[in-house]
Amino acid sequence: MKPTLRFIHCADLHLDSPFKGIGSGLSSRLSKDIMESTFQAFERVISHALENEVDFVLMVGDLFDQDGRSLKAQIRLKKGFETLHKAGIEVFLSHGNHDHTGGSFYPVKYPANVTIFNEESVSTVPFYKNGEHAANIQGFSYSRRAIYEEKAAEYERTSEDVYHIGLLHGSIATNTDHDVYAPFRISQLNEAGHDYWALGHIHKRQILQEEPPVVYPGNIQGRHHKEDGAKGCYLVDLEDTETTLTFLPTHSVLFQQITFDVSHIHTFSELHDEVDKWKEENRKVYGPMIFKIKIEGHLDGDEMREEALNSLVDVWNDKEEEEEAWMWLQDIVVHSTPSWDREELKQGAHFVADLIRLIDESDEVDSMLAELTTHKQGRRYVGTFSEEEKKEIISEAESYLLKSLLQEGRSE
């Protein structure tokens, strides 16, 4: 029987992320909380490791946000490693596309409990538990911004009868949403015969395969609204016969979209009370939080909607900087039930009908968005759009057009 191993698997720490475009309109205290959030999240990883008395911690790439690693990030990292060192906890880490080893950075010496897979070819490092050889850990680092080669074939079990764990920062070959670096297929990973695949690169948490586990823990702190919901790391209990994964949250600021059904209320004033009540009930659950509200339904005074909503956002955010668990509303979107019957309009023999038919037939949304998604700077902010987001964009544009056209028709 092999001994049970307990470890933490995290990735994509992105320490010292600049949070560009997030801080506008925020008080200095709140922006400070946001700027500190990646560090706070890292400290929570360390606390989880101590509380759960793990054998080691795996960090699979993108520890830093930029290839010019900030000195602050490196020193904070070092401090965390020293805490683990005192508790006898080892760290195995690799660098990814964001913090590749070819970047320029201040030399910082980490304590002796830290093993870095510095080479671009996969290498093997043994882990000893109570003096006994218990695992072979394999990994590699990016030496440049992009690695397109397949790395899976470089991982091989050794002849030693110990656990084999692979650290791999890369994307599944079929992924079309992200830059596909170090592509792999699950079948290739299975061929290697490892007991656990510790992945990094994709910021959304996902278990690609249960047994043997192939796992993206996601990043430890969201950086914008596309990285919403709880963020964290996995606590892994690796046994001879089964593996148990427990998600442990680490984020210190939550990004979240909240949907309100307003079919039972009629005025903006009622909406104000509704959201206020919700905030107080949920502050301890969610805060600190940057959130968006989506409203489904219709409110009286819709023609003044924009002004009304702007005022409400100000009122809701007004006292937030006094709160420990603050809830900062960044945006509010209304999906109102249209006053027209789309299908009926579409049957007509007029311009609006032509327009609706054109919208239904058009498949040009990708080329229309290309200007944004392929723009060198723009794509860093908008990334890619999911099918659902594309539908939403089309539907918003349609509502806007129909509303203007139909209203204008009436006033003539």
Ligand SMILES: [Mn+2]
């Ligand atoms: Mn990353």
